[in-house]
Amino acid sequence: MSLQQLDEMLAERRPDSLSPRQAAGVAVLDQAGISVTTGAEQPDLATLAGIYLEQTNRLRASAQGRVAALRRLTRLRRTNEELQNCFYALERRFPPGARDLAEVFADEPLASKAGLNLGWSSHGLAQALPVSSSGVSAIELHLRDIRGGAGAMLHVHLASLEDHRVIDRWTIPLDRVVDGWIMCCLTRALVGPTRTLELRLDLECDADVNVGLSLGRSQTFKVFQARNPVSNLPAADTGLAMRVWCGDAHSAYGGRANAFIADRPVPAQRGIRSEPLSPTLLAQVSHVTAHEVNFDFDPVTWIPYRVAIACHPPAYGMTMGVLPLPTDNRVTSVSADVEVGNEKSKPVEFAIVLAEDGESARALLLKTAEPTPQQGFSGWLEVAATGTGQLSAAVAKVGAKPAKLFVATRMRIPGNQNFAWARFRKLTIGTAW
Structure with missing residues (x-):
């Protein structure tokens, strides 16, 4: 059908001569308050077609919006059902009267x-x-x-x-x-x-x-x-x-x-849950390199009034401590805040390692070996006097043998370790679940 014939049919308003789609277009124009009668004020066909397309697009967008809203509602209803089922499971495990304090x-x-x-x-x-x-x-x-x-x-x-x-x-x-x-x-x-x-x-x-x-x-x-x-x-x-x-x-x-x-x-991410390390385990920290580094005091100790592990570095070499981790074989990562608590100290370097034994941890700290998938090494981090920093180490694969956490410190420039109050704080482990 030519544009001239469509124009003539619109002018005569003969619905019986229009196709269903054309008749729907006339209805849309009528709903929009636009007259298609003949006369000097009648819009041209291009204007009518543009208005028709605009209204059609609006209807399509409205329909798409309704479908999207229904889909979101369906997802929310499923989530709500799962949540209600969780509450029901919890209520079954609660002792009688658990809802009341x-x-x-x-x-x-x-x-x-x-x-x-x-x-x-x-x-x-x-x-x-x-x-x-x-x-x-x-x-x-x-x-x-x-x-x-x-x-x-x-x-x-x-x-x-x-x-x-x-x-x-x-x-x-x-x-x-x-x-x-x-x-x-x-x-x-x-x-x-x-x-x-x-x-x-x-x-x-x-x-x-x-x-x-x-x-x-x-x-x-x-x-x-x-x-x-x-x-x-x-x-x-x-x-x-x-x-x-x-x-x-x-x-x-x-x-x-x-x-x-x-x-x-800390919210769980990708199946890994973060939790603080128990003070009971932190208090079991012990000195590993006692045969290499001699002090008049124990350089690796748990300090309750600082809620921290102290690891005093030697003048030359490094001080290494070890502490156990939960024995469920699911520890995947560990993180810690580190600090040097005296303004008179020279810069100190810190490191943490996840390994099965002290020899493996020492090799990683001395960089004579690369970490295996069951080992994690944070690298060395320099911290200045009264400064702080953060360390983290993670394993690519949880090993069959339980990993231990090793902490280590050394002087950035060997020779003077006076006032090097090096401490590890806020130790947190990541566990797979």
């Missing part, structure tokens, strides 16, 4: 007993919780005789003794607490297999800082007595005064002014 254990402070103090140079405190882990969502501790200082932090770790995994940790500024009860709220109520929970407390501070922890009733079982985590000896014949709660962890946090929520965990 309930006190399942209480050991009130006794005024007749002197408390245990944390301060500068203290070794920290540890105690196993005398309750089942199922449903635990919050733990209260009773503090007393608080003498704070600028920047002082109370570090609380909750770990499982079976695998030395940190379940949650809290970093509490000491200037935000007063004498009395404080509540440490877990990220979520604990579900799954029953585990033995251990509470670990360390005070990061300078001199003239102190916080006391009240004691409860006498405890017959030594495993539930407060103890020195370094010597592993009882610090008292009682446990710490505490209360343990089950239920909704978030309702516990929202209902109390003295409650502290756990540190935000």
Whole structure:
């Protein structure tokens, strides 16, 4: 059909002479408020065709938008269904009444007993919780005789003794607490297999800082007595005064002014979950190169009041320490913050290695060998006095033999290691799951 014939049919408005598609176009133009009658004011055919195409495109875009919205709605409904199924599975594992915050254990402070103090140079405190882990969502501790200082932090770790995994940790500024009860709220109520929970407390501070922890009733079982985590000896014949709660962890946090929520965990990525290394394992660090480097003191130690591993470098050569990792064979990476804590120090170099034994780690540190897929090496990082840095090492493949973590330091320019307060902090492991 020619353009002239279409123009004549539009002018005569004979729907019976138009094809269905042309009739639909006339209807669209009518809906748009555009007249196609004959006369001097009638638009030309090019204008009509342009308007028709514009309206058609709008209808097509609207239809595409509706389809996309329906697809998103379908995905959201599937996600919601999966989430509801997860909640249902959790509810089946919760103990009865877990939705309501309930006190399942209480050991009130006794005024007749002197408390245990944390301060500068203290070794920290540890105690196993005398309750089942199922449903635990919050733990209260009773503090007393608080003498704070600028920047002082109370570090609380909750770990499982079976695998030395940190379940949650809290970093509490000491200037935000007063004498009395404080509540440490877990990220979520604990579900799954029953585990033995251990509470670990360390005070990061300078001199003239102190916080006391009240004691409860006498405890017959030594495993539930407060103890020195370094010597592993009882610090008292009682446990710490505490209360343990089950239920909704978030309702516990929202209902109390003295409650502290756990540190935000690092989101899992590509099947790798990041978690802090347990203080129980950090305290087991030991010196590897004692036969090569002699000091009047132990150069590789755990420092609770700095929440750090000290690794003092020698004048020549390097100092290397080793500490165990969780024995599940799934550790894929490790990271750490490093620092030199004295302004009088010369620059220090730091490194971390994931390897099966000390000989393999030493070869990587001396660069006489390349890492195998089961080994990880961070390389050496130079840090100036009072400076900080970050290190990370990862394996390409988890080996059959459990890897160990090796830390090492050396002087950037050999010859003077005075005041080289080299420390590894915030050690974090990546585990495959």
